[in-house]
Amino acid sequence: MIAATAAAPEAAPFAAVERELADVARVLAALPRRISDIPALQATRVGRGLAVADFDNDGNLDVAISSVNMKPVLLKNQGVRAGNWIMIRAKGKKSNAFGLGAAVTLETSLGKQVKEITNVASYLSSNDIRVHFGLGAAKIIQRIEVAWPSGTKQVLTNVAINQILVIEEP
Numbered sequence: 001m002i003a004a005t006a007a008a009p010e011a012a013p014f015a016a017v018e019r020e021l022a023d024v025a026r027v028l029a030a031l032p033r034r035i036s037d038i039p040a041l042q043a044t045r046v047g048r049g050l051a052v053a054d055f056d057n058d059g060n061l062d063v064a065i066s067s068v069n070m071k072p073v074l075l076k077n078q079g080v081r082a083g084n085w086i087m088i089r090a091k092g093k094k095s096n097a098f099g100l101g102a103a104v105t106l107e108t109s110l111g112k113q114v115k116e117i118t119n120v121a122s123y124l125s126s127n128d129i130r131v132h133f134g135l136g137a138a139k140i141i142q143r144i145e146v147a148w149p150s151g152t153k154q155v156l157t158n159v160a161i162n163q164i165l166v167i168e169e170p
């Protein structure tokens with residue numbers, strides 16, 4: 001007879017994504033009822049480029065839109081912040097100066113997130129070269145690993161939240 005053993009609980013692979021989606025839902029719930037209620041979006045325009053960046057370094061991502069024959073629009077995100085955050089600016093030495101192509105893996109008590117540093121955006125636009133992570137209710141970042149394009153791996157531990165962190169390639 002084979003004794004039954006309790007299976008180890010599987011880590012919820014999408015728990016971090018579900019938490020991030022819940023954060024987005026909370027932010028959306030705080031927005032005006034319809035997107036067309038936002039004054040800056042009431043004008044008819046032929047939009048071309050769109051770039052996402054934290055223009056005022058407050059931890060909320062903002063949006064800039066360029067249009068044909070019209071002044072560009074900057075939509076400053078003044079919504080309710082649903083949680084903690086960190087933004088990371090990678091400075092390469094052996095790799096490119098902006099760290100483009102580096103993979104950043106971040107671990108908190110709420111789970112793991114991975115993002116690539118890229119500035120790819122829409123037509124003739126460039127997003128913030130700093131990578132933004134939403135952290136929800138996490139109070140500290142237990143581990144950050146940067147896999148640089150050069151092949152170098154760098155690890156930081158016990159990193160403070162709600163900051164813009166510059167990480168230089170060793």
Ligand SMILES: [Ca+2]
Nearest residue numbers: 054056058060
């Ligand atoms: Ca902002």
